[in-house]
Amino acid sequence: MIFFLDTGIVEEIRMASEWGIVDGVTTNPSLIAKTGRTQKDVIKEITSIIDGPISAEVISMDLKGMLREAEELSTIHPNVVIKLPLTEPGIAACKILSRQGIKTNVTLCFSPVQALLAAKAQATYVSPFIGRLDDVSQDGVGLIREMRTIFDNYGFETQILAASIRHPMHVRDAALAGADVGTMPFSVLKALYKHPLTDKGLAQFLEDFNRSKK
Ligand code: G3P
Numbered sequence: 606m607i608f609f610l611d612t613g614i615v616e617e618i619r620m621a622s623e624w625g626i627v628d629g630v631t632t633n634p635s636l637i638a639k640t641g642r643t644q645k646d647v648i649k650e651i652t653s654i655i656d657g658p659i660s661a662e663v664i665s666m667d668l669k670g671m672l673r674e675a676e677e678l679s680t681i682h683p684n685v686v687i688k689l690p691l692t693e694p695g696i697a698a699c700k701i702l703s704r705q706g707i708k709t710n711v712t713l714c715f716s717p718v719q720a721l722l723a724a725k726a727q728a729t730y731v732s733p734f735i736g737r738l739d740d741v742s743q744d745g746v747g748l749i750r751e752m753r754t755i756f757d758n759y760g761f762e763t764q765i766l767a768a769s770i771r772h773p774m775h776v777r778d779a780a781l782a783g784a785d786v787g788t789m790p791f792s793v794l795k796a797l798y799k800h801p802l803t804d805k806g807l808a809q810f811l812e813d814f815n816r817s818k819k
Contacts, residue, residue: 606780609658609788611768613640613647617791618654624794629657631732631768631788633688633712634664645681652682660710660730662688663698671698679707686710686729691719696726703727710766715743717751724761730786735779736769745769746778753783773797 609629610621613636621627630651637644648661659682663674671694675687686708689695699709703726710730711723715738723731733752735745752765767779770789773796779787 606784607764607786608794609660609766609786610655610794611636611770611788611790613637613642613651614791615640615647615650615654618651621791621794622654627655627657627794628786629659629684629686630655631660631688631710631766633662644678648678648681648685652684655684657684658686658708658729659684660686660688660712662712663690666692666694668694668697671695672701675702675707688712688732689728691715691723691731696722699723699726699728703729712768715748717748717755720748720752720763720765721755724756724759724763728763730764730766732766732768732788734769735767735775736771738769739771746775746782749779749782749784 607628608626609631610618610627611631613632618630637647640647648659651659661678663671665671665674678685678687687702688710689699691711691713699711702709708729710732711728712732714720714731714733720731733748738745749765749767764785766786766788767784768788770776770787770793776787
């Protein structure tokens with residue numbers, strides 16, 4: 606499973622990059638706003654830390670504006686992936702950019718048929734928001750399962766990017782359901798390392814080792 610970090614905070618990205626298991630980064634307008642910096646500055650700095658796909662989202666609602674923004678964002682670095690909303694103009698922009706060889710991430714996907722549209726537009730990634738579906742009593746991981754079946758039925762190459770991951774169980778369940786990628790906040794990535802028996806076992810090993818030296 607490919608791991609992306611879902612953040613605009615470069616200190617988190619720097620720290621996680623040292624762990625050697627971060628393959629890329631996703632951002633969105635809310636995450637960029639939290640940094641108090643411009644999207645261009647943040648994305649540029651991220652590309653200097655992580656050598657992998659970095660998603661940057663367009664703000665425009667219309668096709669022309671989306672394509673203009675995509676062109677600007679693409680000039681920042683070849684690793685920039687253009688994140689587009691799952692709307693009529695967003696899907697149209699996705700098809701045009703895909704034909705130009707520009708990588709895309711269709712975001713705010715909440716249903717299997719929406720995912721089918723992104724796959725038909727040859728999106729590189731499509732992002733089902735599993736946490737937000739769970740929030741409204743719908744089955745976030747179930748959506749990934751359905752998407753996996755549909756994409757495999759037709760041989761679509763669009764990668765399923767599990768997003769809106771809130772806790773380690775989401776990572777486990779998304780992996781079991783066949784998501785290609787999981788994007789998660791720094792706190793969730795950090796939590797993946799944790800197990801009380803690991804801590805307990807380590808403490809015991811150290812205690813035994815130190816006792817044997819006496
Ligand atoms: O990747 C999308 C993610 O940023 C949304 O997460 O927790 O705001 O639903 P959340």
